[in-house]
Each structure stands twice: as C-alpha cells, then as structure tokens.
Amino acid sequence: MMLFRRHLQAAMLLMLSWPGAPCAVTNGIVTLASESGGAYAEVISTMRAELKGGNVEMTELSDADAVIDAQPMLAVAVGAQACQTLVENSQRPPLLCTLLPRAAFERIAAADRVPSVPISAQLLDQPVQRQMALIRLALPRKKRVGVLLGAESATFENGLAGAAKQHGLTLTVARISTAADLSEGLLRLLADSDLLLAVPDSQVFNSGTIQNILRATIARGIPSVGFSPAYVRAGTAIGIYATPAMIGTQTGQLVRRILLSGNWPAPQPPSDFEIGVNRAVARSLSIDVGDPATLKRRLEAAGATP
Amino acid sequence: LGSRWRCRRIAGHHSTKNQGKLVRRYCLSLLALPLLAHAETPLSLSERDFFADLPVVLSVSRLPQPIDETPGAVTVIDRDLIRVSGARNVADLMRLVPGFQVSDSVVGSAPLVAYHGGFSEVSNHMQVLIDRRSVYSPFRLGDTSQGMQTLALEDIERIEVIRGSDSTAYGARAVQGVINVVTRDPTETHGLLVSKTAGDNGIDDSLVRYGWGEDGRNFRLTAETRGDAGLTGAHGANHLSNVNFRADWRPNATDEWEFRAGNSDQFAGTGAAGNPGDPEREVRAQWRYLQLDWRRTLAADADLAMSYSHTDTSETNDFPVALPPPFIATTADFGGSASNDVLSVQHTFSPGRDFRLVWGGELRSEQVRSVPLYNKPGLSTQFRRLFGNLEWRIAPVLVLNAGSMIEHSSLSGADSAPRLMLNWHLTPGQTLRFGRAAGNRPPSMFEKAANIRYVVNGTLLQETYVALGQVQPEHFRASEIGYLGDFPALAGSIDLRVFRERIDSMVGIAPYALPANTKLNPPQTAIDFVNLPSFVIRGAEYQLKVKLASATRLLLNQSLLRNDGANVDIASAIPRRASSLLLIQRFAGGAELSLGHYRTGQMSWQGVQKLVPATQRTDLRLGMPFRVGGSRCEAAVTVQNIGQPYSDFLPTYQFQRQAFASLTVQF
Numbered sequence: 001m002m003l004f005r006r007h008l009q010a011a012m013l014l015m016l017s018w019p020g021a022p023c024a025v026t027n028g029i030v031t032l033a034s035e036s037g038g039a040y041a042e043v044i045s046t047m048r049a050e051l052k053g054g055n056v057e058m059t060e061l062s063d064a065d066a067v068i069d070a071q072p073m074l075a076v077a078v079g080a081q082a083c084q085t086l087v088e089n090s091q092r093p094p095l096l097c098t099l100l101p102r103a104a105f106e107r108i109a110a111a112d113r114v115p116s117v118p119i120s121a122q123l124l125d126q127p128v129q130r131q132m133a134l135i136r137l138a139l140p141r142k143k144r145v146g147v148l149l150g151a152e153s154a155t156f157e158n159g160l161a162g163a164a165k166q167h168g169l170t171l172t173v174a175r176i177s178t179a180a181d182l183s184e185g186l187l188r189l190l191a192d193s194d195l196l197l198a199v200p201d202s203q204v205f206n207s208g209t210i211q212n213i214l215r216a217t218i219a220r221g222i223p224s225v226g227f228s229p230a231y232v233r234a235g236t237a238i239g240i241y242a243t244p245a246m247i248g249t250q251t252g253q254l255v256r257r258i259l260l261s262g263n264w265p266a267p268q269p270p271s272d273f274e275i276g277v278n279r280a281v282a283r284s285l286s287i288d289v290g291d292p293a294t295l296k297r298r299l300e301a302a303g304a305t306p
Numbered sequence: 307l308g309s310r311w312r313c314r315r316i317a318g319h320h321s322t323k324n325q326g327k328l329v330r331r332y333c334l335s336l337l338a339l340p341l342l343a344h345a346e347t348p349l350s351l352s353e354r355d356f357f358a359d360l361p362v363v364l365s366v367s368r369l370p371q372p373i374d375e376t377p378g379a380v381t382v383i384d385r386d387l388i389r390v391s392g393a394r395n396v397a398d399l400m401r402l403v404p405g406f407q408v409s410d411s412v413v414g415s416a417p418l419v420a421y422h423g424g425f426s427e428v429s430n431h432m433q434v435l436i437d438r439r440s441v442y443s444p445f446r447l448g449d450t451s452q453g454m455q456t457l458a459l460e461d462i463e464r465i466e467v468i469r470g471s472d473s474t475a476y477g478a479r480a481v482q483g484v485i486n487v488v489t490r491d492p493t494e495t496h497g498l499l500v501s502k503t504a505g506d507n508g509i510d511d512s513l514v515r516y517g518w519g520e521d522g523r524n525f526r527l528t529a530e531t532r533g534d535a536g537l538t539g540a541h542g543a544n545h546l547s548n549v550n551f552r553a554d555w556r557p558n559a560t561d562e563w564e565f566r567a568g569n570s571d572q573f574a575g576t577g578a579a580g581n582p583g584d585p586e587r588e589v590r591a592q593w594r595y596l597q598l599d600w601r602r603t604l605a606a607d608a609d610l611a612m613s614y615s616h617t618d619t620s621e622t623n624d625f626p627v628a629l630p631p632p633f634i635a636t637t638a639d640f641g642g643s644a645s646n647d648v649l650s651v652q653h654t655f656s657p658g659r660d661f662r663l664v665w666g667g668e669l670r671s672e673q674v675r676s677v678p679l680y681n682k683p684g685l686s687t688q689f690r691r692l693f694g695n696l697e698w699r700i701a702p703v704l705v706l707n708a709g710s711m712i713e714h715s716s717l718s719g720a721d722s723a724p725r726l727m728l729n730w731h732l733t734p735g736q737t738l739r740f741g742r743a744a745g746n747r748p749p750s751m752f753e754k755a756a757n758i759r760y761v762v763n764g765t766l767l768q769e770t771y772v773a774l775g776q777v778q779p780e781h782f783r784a785s786e787i788g789y790l791g792d793f794p795a796l797a798g799s800i801d802l803r804v805f806r807e808r809i810d811s812m813v814g815i816a817p818y819a820l821p822a823n824t825k826l827n828p829p830q831t832a833i834d835f836v837n838l839p840s841f842v843i844r845g846a847e848y849q850l851k852v853k854l855a856s857a858t859r860l861l862l863n864q865s866l867l868r869n870d871g872a873n874v875d876i877a878s879a880i881p882r883r884a885s886s887l888l889l890i891q892r893f894a895g896g897a898e899l900s901l902g903h904y905r906t907g908q909m910s911w912q913g914v915q916k917l918v919p920a921t922q923r924t925d926l927r928l929g930m931p932f933r934v935g936g937s938r939c940e941a942a943v944t945v946q947n948i949g950q951p952y953s954d955f956l957p958t959y960q961f962q963r964q965a966f967a968s969l970t971v972q973f
Binding site (some may be wrong): 034038039080081099100104107124152187207212216218227228234235278281285286288 | 352359363374463606734
C-alpha cells in the first residue's frame with residue numbers, strides 16, 4: 001500500500017511539473033494563505049516557479065473549508081494563521097506550513113488534533129549557528145551577545161548558548177515575563193553585553209517596544225542584530241534574514257522532496273539568507289561591518305550554511 | 307508614513323471578516339502598504355513580526371556622531387562616570403574635562419566653570435544646554451552657573467562637552483565651547499527613586515523621582531534639594547530646591563512630542579563681614595521654564611525638529627545700608643528679573659550619499675528688568691540666527707565639516723562664526739583632525755548698558771557702573787590639530803588637542819571718570835566696560851582612558867596653557883598647568899572604589915583679580931550596590947579633599963576636607 005502511495009505521489013509530481021498538465025487537479029497541492037498579496041503572494045509565486053508552474057491551487061483563508069473538502073495530497077499553509085486554521089481541523093490533509101517563525105509553528109503543532117497525519121514546516125528563523133557566525137565575522141570585537149527572551153522564545157536559550165559557545169562568544173540573557181519587565185531587563189542586559197541579538201518574540205520585539213530598545217542600545221554604543229529588513233531600516237546595525245522569495249523557493253523544493261520520497265522531514269530553517277547593513281548606524285557606532293554581499297560570501301565560505 | 311500607521315490601527319480593530327477585508331483593501335489600494343497589513347492584536351508571534359514595517363527609530367539626528375568624526379574635541383561624561391565621580395552637581399563634573407577650571411565658590415551665586423582661564427567672575431564664555439534648551443541667563447554679565455544647577459545629576463544620561471568654540475552650531479555664547487546635558491529617556495526612569503546624602507559641612511541633599519507611562523506616553527517628575535555650608539572663610543552657605551517634569555509622547559511612528567517644565571529656587575551666601583557696600587547676605591535666584599519640542603522623522607536620513615521654550619529668572623539681592631544724617635537708613639537693591647522666549651527649527655537630511663546637511667534658524671527674544679542695575683525699566687534684545695553645517699564624506703577615510711552661523715543681535719549687530727574641520731582616519735581607530743573655528747560673544751546687557759546709581763531721597767550719592775555702550779563683541783579664532791587613538795590591544799584610547807586660540811576684543815573693565823557736571827561731590831570714578839587688546843592662548847590637552855585590568859579603569863587629563871600678549875590680569879587668569887586623574891576599581895559583588903586627584907596651577911578669576919595658589923585635591927569614594935526585596939539600592943561614602951584645605955576663588959576661601967554618605971533606593 002505504502003509503495004503504491006509513493007508511486008502515486010511521484011506521478012502527481014510529474015503531473016505538477018508537466019507543462020501541459022491539466023488545470024483542475026482537485027486532489028493535487030492546495031495552498032492556503034493567511035492573507036493575499038505581499039509576502040504571501042511572493043512565496044506562492046516563487047514556489048510555483050520552483051514546481052515549474054504546476055497545478056498549485058490557491059485558496060483564500062475565508063475558504064479554508066474548501067481545502068479540507070478537496071482532500072489534497074498535500075496542503076501548503078502560508079503564514080501562521082493559515083497553518084493554525086488547518087491544524088485546528090481534524091480532517092486536515094498532510095500539511096506543510098511555511099513562512100512562519102519556529103515558535104509559532106511549535107505552538108500551533110502542539111495543538112494538532114491529528115498527529116498521525118504528516119506535518120512539517122519551512123521556518124523563517126535563521127539558524128542560530130549562522131547568526132553567531134555572522135556576529136563573529138562582522139563584529140569580531142563584540143564577544144558578549146545579549147538576548148531578551150520572553151515566553152515565546154524562552155525555549156531557545158540552550159540552543160543560543162550552545163551556538164554562542166561554539167563560536168567563542170558568551171550569551172547574556174534577560175528573561176522578560178511581563179511588558180513591565182522589559183525596561184529594567186533591557187538596561188540590566190545592556191550593562192553586560194557588547195551587542196544585542198534580536199530573537200523573534202512578539203512580547204519583546206514589536207512596533208511598540210522597538211523604539212525604546214534601539215534607542216537604549218545606541219545610547220550605549222551597542223550594535224543590534226535584527227531578523228528582518230524592517231529591523232535594519234529601523235536601526236539595527238546589521239540583519240540576517242530570508243526573503244519571501246527564498247522561503248517560496250525552499251518551500252517548493254521541500255514539496256518536491258516530500259512527494260518524491262514520501263518522507264516528511266523535521267521543520268526546516270531557511271537554507272538561504274540575505275544580509276542587511278544600516279550604514280548610518282554602523283558609522284555612528286564606529287564599526288565597519290563591510291558590505292552585505294562580501295559578508296554573505298564570507299559567511300557561506302565559513303561553512304555556516306547548513 | 308503617518309497615514310500608514312493610522313491604517314494599521316484601523317486594520318487591527320476590525321471585528322468581522324468583511325470589515326477586515328474592506329479595511330485591508332482600503333489600506334492596500336490607497337496607501338500601497340508593502341508586504342502586510344499589520345494587525346496589532348492578538349500579540350502572538352507570527353510572520354508579521356518578520357515582515358511588518360517598523361518605524362525608523364534611529365533616524366539621522368537620533369544617531370550620535372562618532373567621536374572621531376565630530377568637527378571638534380568632545381569629552382563625554384556618562385552616567386557611570388557621574389556616579390563614581392562623587393560629584394554633587396554638574397560644575398563639579400567638569401573637573402573631569404581637560405582644560406577646565408572649576409570653583410565651588412557661590413559668591414557669584416553658583417559654582418563656576420571656565421575653559422582655558424577664569425575670564426569672568428561668572429560662567430559666561432560657554433553655552434550650557436539642557437536637552438537643547440540654553441540656560442544662559444541674560445541677567446547681569448550673562449551666566450550659566452545657575453542654569454547648570456537646575457537639574458538633578460540622577461536625571462542625566464550623559465554630558466557632551468565640546469571643547470573650543472562651537473558658535474557655528476550653537477550660536478554666539480558658545481564661544482569657548484558647549485556643555486550639552488542630555489537627560490535620561492523617561493522610558494528608562496519608571497518607578498520610584500529616593501536618594502539621601504548627608505555629611506560634613508552641612509551637606510544635606512535629598513531627591514525623590516517618580517517615572518511612569520506606557521504605550522508611547524512616558525512621564526518623569528523629579529524633586530530635589532541640595533545644600534551645604536560652602537567654603538570656609540566665605541559667607542557661602544547655599545541651598546536649592548529643583549522640580550523638573552518631563553513628558554514624552556509618541557503618537558505614531560514618525561512624530562515625537564516632548565514637554566518639559568521646571569522650577570529652581572537657589573539661595574547662596576555672598577558678601578563679606580565688615581564691608582558695608584557688600585555685606586554678608588543671602589542672594590536668591592528663581593528659575594522657571596517650559597519647553598515644547600516636536601520632531602518628525604521624514605525618512606531614515608531626514609528629520610525636522612521644532613522647539614519653543616520660555617524661561618523666567620529673577621534675583622533677589624538686597625541689603626540695608628546705614629547712612630549718616632541727614633539721610634535715613636535705606637536698602638540697596640541689585641535684584642531684577644529676566645526672561646527669554648526661543649523658537650527654533652532644524653532640518654537634517656542627506657543631499658547626497660556622502661553628504662549630510664543640518665540647517666536651521668532661531669528667533670530669540672530676551673528681556674532684562676532691573677532699575678537698580680540699568681536705571682531703566684526694561685531692556686530687550688532680539689536675536690535672529692541662521693546656521694548650517696555640511697558633512698561631506700570625501701572618501702571613506704576623510705570627513706570634511708564646513709559650516710557657519712550668522713547671528714544678528716539688536717544689541718550688537720550681525721556677526722558670523724564659520725568653521726572648517728577635516729577628520730582623517732589614518733587607520734581604523736586612528737584619526738587626525740585639523741581645522742579652524744571662529745566664535746564670538748556679544749556683550750551682555752550689563753556690559754553694554756549697566757548704570758548703577760545710589761540715589762537716596764532724590765540725591766545721587768554714587769555711581770559705580772556706567773557702561774557707555776561702546777564695547778564690541780569678543781572674537782575667538784581657534785586653529786587646532788586633534789588626534790584620536792583607539793588601542794584595543796591596550797584597552798585604551800587617547801584624545802589629544804593642540805591649539806592656538808586668538809582672542810580679540812575680550813571684554814574687560816576700565817575706570818570711567820564721571821563728568822565734572824555731575825552732582826556727585828567730590829567727582830568720582832565709575833566702572834565702564836571696554837575691549838582689551840588681542841592675545842593668544844597656545845597649548846595642548848589630552849584625555850587618556852586605559853583599562854588597566856579587567857576591573858580597573860584609569861582616566862587621566864592634562865592641559866598645558868601659555869599665552870602671548872595678554873595683560874597681566876588676563877595672564878594670571880590662565881593656569882599654566884592642570885591635571886586630573888580618576889582611578890576606578892570594581893570588586894566582586896559590584897562594589898566600586900574610585901580615587902580622584904585634581905591639580906590646577908595658580909590662577910585668578912577675572913573681576914576678583916586675586917591670585918589663588920596652585921591647588922590639589924584628592925577624593926575617594928566607595929559605592930556598594932545591593933538589593934532589598936525587589937528594590938535596587940546603592941550605599942556610598944565619599945571623602946572630598948582628603949589632604950590639606952586648598953584655596954578656591956579667593957586665597958582666603960578654603961575647601962576643607964568633607965565626607966558624606968549617600969543611600970539611593972530604586973523601588
């Protein structure tokens with residue numbers, strides 16, 4: 001039976017990849033996006049391109065039931081809300097969630113009602129090893145890496161500490177349990193840190209807190225490392241992140257791999273990355289981090305890419 | 307950008323699917339929102355945290371200029387240094403800046419600071435800014451010493467001291483530099499802080515601060531009292547009370563509003579026993595201000611800022627005078643008041659990839675009211691100022707700053723202060739700076755229009771000051787070479803400035819023989835203000851910072867000054883040598899021991915003309931942080947001037963050894 005299913009999957013993939021494949025494959029791949037447009041559309045279009053324009057149906061979040069009804073071989077949920085909507089349904093198909101942070105996926109997957117049905121994810125978070133390697137390359141004099149960890153990121157502490165140690169860095173941590181803790185925790189952390197590594201956690205880093213955090217760092221001459229272009233623009237000296245196109249491409253590769261092998265891998269971090277530099281901030285801090293393209297080449301050469 | 311934010315707020319509060327779609331479509335179509343419409347609730351991590359737009363926090367004017375690219379020498383005193391120094395006021399901290407002279411005498415109503423010489427009995431050759439607001443009082447000779455006392459050290463984030471003329475950026479009065487005080491961000495001072503200091507010589511300081519706020523609205527209220535018995539030999543007991551309030555409001559991602567208001571009530575002993583013309587008495591100075599600032603981030607590399615402030619000052623300074631018959635006893639009064647209104651605008655932007663331009667203007671209106679000092683009911687001065695500075699990164703290692711200020715004063719006409727400075731990064735961490743800067747100080751209202759007359763029962767008994775108004779602005783022209791070296795291997799840095807400052811038309815006093823037709827009998831001589839011959843100050847100064855061990859830091863300052871062509875009075879105001887040293891040792895558990903040693907060569911303060919012998923002073927402070935429950939506390943003991951008493955301001959005024967203890971609790 002399993003063998004038959006694999007053959008079927010390979011055949012489906014062939015159909016998807018075939019330029020002349022029929023348009024309406026009701027039980028092919030269906031995507032459900034949290035929202036239309038923007039990053040979601042970019043992920044879907046690059047994923048389609050990766051799958052050679054195959055039949056990838058798009059469904060709006062409001063029509064999530066249609067995804068269930070279609071009984072597809074594989075559903076791709078783009079964004080945390082889409083992922084959650086499908087996970088909450090006990091009739092859900094095999095599910096690949098993409099374009100979402102690790103903490104969000106872990107939270108959603110923990111409430112999975114049908115654990116026997118395969119589920120995995122293409123995550124947004126850069127591997128901590130790569131982040132630490134970047135810090136070593138771009139800011140070699142900064143040895144004490146400060147992180148603010150809230151409820152959503154608390155579980156990353158061991159991984160961060162281990163990666164820091166491997167790169168000859170030390171990790172200093174401020175644990176933030178309530179919004180009121182942030183100010184004091186931040187000031188305490190900055191007193192013992194050479195740089196601040198932003199770790200995704202909506203209670204710690206959001207549009208309301210970013211002003212205080214970045215101003216406090218710059219006032220103390222401490223650079224920050226962000227996880228999105230918006231952070232670099234807002235005022236982190238440097239940032240490392242995957243673009244929606246990178247996520248889309250990698251999601252397409254993951255879909256093909258699953259369909260060909262029938263094996264569902266563990267949630268994947270982005271294999272590709274982009275580096276952003278805020279020159280004005282770097283100059284103000286008297287640090288020379290070099291240009292983003294060179295940094296990327298050096299980071300890849302250093303073997304930090306998994 | 308503002309519209310974009312509002313859109314997000316609407317999207318965050320949609321209640322039904324359809325409304326949400328509608329709003330989202332509205333946002334996307336009307337405002338071309340990139341990537342994602344941002345929903346602010348609920349707060350759980352999602353891809354929005356990676357792709358949602360964020361406000362530009364560190365826009366161009368928010369970013370501090372690196373110290374090796376500033377168009378002049380800058381010394382920064384941060385909170386750590388303020389704490390370990392044991393200082394009780396801003397003037398005290400200036401001992402840690404190369405080239406500065408400090409006096410604890412309050413004879414002129416507050417402790418004094420000067421740079422490269424005590425050219426006045428008040429601090430009137432530097433600009434002092436507290437969060438961009440000038441505290442230069444136009445009353446009498448012009449003075450910043452009272453203004454420096456109007457805030458609590460606990461509220462200060464850092465002090466940037468610009469050594470040498472910076473009239474280009476901060477206008478006339480910044481003729482010998484700027485003391486730029488930046489107070490703490492109210493988001494960092496939430497909660498209750500209580501501090502008490504007490505010790506020898508009547509030292510008695512108290513402070514209560516409360517900070518609160520959320521969601522872009524933050525507030526701080528600080529009240530403090532300070533007092534001590536002053537220098538022995540002087541009638542110098544002094545005490546003050548300050549209340550300062552600050553409110554910051556960020557209504558959206560691009561706009562910021564800041565409101566400040568405060569009151570300062572300062573009492574200082576002055577005068578001398580047995581001198582009926584200047585008897586021992588208490589002078590009271592009152593300050594009240596309010597300040598409103600608005601800043602808009604136009605883009606990452608463009609800001610617009612506007613500011614308005616109003617300051618009122620008044621001084622009560624009177625004493626009874628016993629007169630021979632037929633006159634009856636009367637009161638001599640030197641009091642009066644002053645006020646100013648300032649409106650300024652500043653635009654910062656990048657006209658090209660390698661350029662950054664700051665330009666703006668200021669309107670300033672000053673009123674001085676004191677019949678006893680001016681023999682007129684009120685005097686007014688209007689200032690109009692236009693300034694600009696272009697920073698041009700000629701090459702990655704070459705930064706040129708070119709700027710000028712044009713200022714018109716209704717009292718002394720138009721003047722300009724150009725500056726050209728080149729910073730050359732020889733290697734990473736090694737910078738040479740050379741250039742020229744000009745500054746000027748228009749005469750104060752007192753120097754231009756003083757007229758002190760003693761009139762009793764309609765009879766003019768005496769005229770002591772008659773300013774004829776001929777005095778012209780002082781001009782400073784400095785040429786300098788600076789070197790900044792950063793030595794990571796030695797964990798040290800050096801900031802060296804070698805300079806030649808030419809001072810033209812410095813204002814001094816000259817006797818003025820009152821005309822023969824005066825009713826005074828016999829004819830007397832009054833004091834007028836005149837411009838003195840040009841002279842030159844040459845010298846070098848440096849600040850060395852070294853981390854001697856992982857927990858041991860050393861700060862060393864030295865300055866050497868020489869003059870050419872100065873008359874004997876001015877020459878005596880310039881100390882040939884000065885040095886200061888601060889050694890800080892941190893112990894396990896957080897205890898900090900700091901040892902400060904300060905030396906100044908012999909000098910006099912102009913207006914007093916009494917040579918004060920060379921002084922040296924050693925301070926010791928031990929601070930111990932600890933926790934009680936959830937409260938962070940620090941207990942500290944400070945001994946100032948461990949050695950012999952030294953003369954300060956006058957040979958007969960002595961700074962004695964004094965010890966005090968302090969306890970600070972942050973709830």
